[in-house]
Amino acid sequence: MQVLEQLCIGKRGKAELCEDGVFVNAHFAAVVDGCTSRLQLVSTQRSSGIIAKESILSCLSTLDPAATMEQAFHAMNASILSWYQSQGVEEEAYSNPAKRCSAYVSLVSRFHRQVWVLGDCQALVGSVLTTRHKAVDTLMEDVRALLVEHAMLQGQTVEYLLANPQVIQAKLEEFMQLQPAFQNSVFPSSYRYTVLDGFFSDYQHVQIVNLPDAPTIVVLASDGYPQLHPTLAATEEALELQLRQDPLMVSTFRATKPLIAGNLSFDDRSFLRIIV
Template sequence: MKIIEQLCMGKSPDLENEDGLFINEHFAAVIDGCSSRKPLSGQTRTNGVIAKNLLLACLKNLAPHASKDETFHALNDSIRRWYGTRDLLEAAEEDAELRPGAYIAMLSNARREIWILGDCQALADGVHYTETKAIDTLMELNRTMLIEEALIQGFSREHLLRHPELIQNRLSEFMTHQASFQNRMVGTSTFGYPTLDGFFDHYESIIVVQLGSDSKEVVLASDGYPFLRPTLEESEMKLKQLLRKDPLLYTEYRATKGLNPAYTSFDDRSYLRIRI
């Protein structure tokens, strides 16, 4: 495998980047550490950064021919063992909001397969692959409703951009329910979703893309690129166009947060284009 182009950039130079990139001769991966509203006591780094770093370290030691299930068991176990070394396993089991978690899109060179968990993305042979979580759609629609209500009440878009707390504080009350559905993929739950957080065991939720013998390039990316394109330049251009046209992120593209005027983007972003 050979890197054609790559970028891993935080949304602000003043914040640690919760995204990560990995590539060696056997695997390539983009990792998106999950932001958390409830950091673990005694930790100086965010939960997303902790999870990202644990997965990056795990990828270095994977057997070249590891299967999908073997790989995701190892990734998940790296976080679970981290709890054990800090006597945090019981607390993490009781409260999902405390858990470092992450999503991933990765390529196995030996198996010529792409594996995707969560809302990370891939492009292969002209086809876009990702997973949309029902609970994210619900939160995004709820935020859109709150923005539209504020506009009806006379607030300007510019005012809402300068004072994001007017929307986010109300949304956060609703988002506290989200952790109840983390790795709760049982029965008829509409809103359950998988996460690599030390408690993942829903291997059927991993997207598997089998590459053809004539496949030459693959793009892996985090959800910091709302409109993923075959080149980094195109993907960056689409992102800039979106942020100019809809910085609140509620019409052209719905998100759970808008663009902070002090930041370079609304989210951390990672892009990895490789030749296979």
């Protein structure tokens, strides 16, 4: 594994608050995107997304170099479950998905010459992008766009909505509270989604990209980048353009939150370009 470029930065510019993580050793390279839970399992200064991220990064450092996709994702999932058990909250986490520590991952295995992608983490090999946006996220983004456009029809300005994000986010929250019910749910639904949260089991939802035998450039990133390009400079430039032209995040790219005043971006972001 040869690292060409990497970046990991939190939306608030504070490393201790960033729920993204980057990992590289001789056998694996990964971008981990921890998810913010709606509720907390235990009283701690670390968010649930940070706990999930740190659990997975620790797991990757001890992973068997020849681990299969199933073995790797089982181990990463088990690392989160182990944290629940250490805190005595396994039953509570099982019964209330809104409290779980969860994360998505893009992972390269040098031994298998494969990229494994879960959820909306991203992988770019050549010109082919691999990612999967959740249907429930698309729905929430559309609802938020509706709320923003309705507010502007009532006379609110972009500047006002950026300075007072709670005007929209408070209304969206009523819908967002429904989302965790679909997390790793055993019931069929078009809004069901899969994530590493200690109760992951749907290995078929992991996307697999086979790499050629020759040395290959692979780019991994979290969903903090609306557009993924072959270089960090081009990817950062696209993000800067998005934030400048559409800081409400409802037009050229939709998100469940805007660019909050004082933040560096609308989300944590991480980028890793390597040769495998």
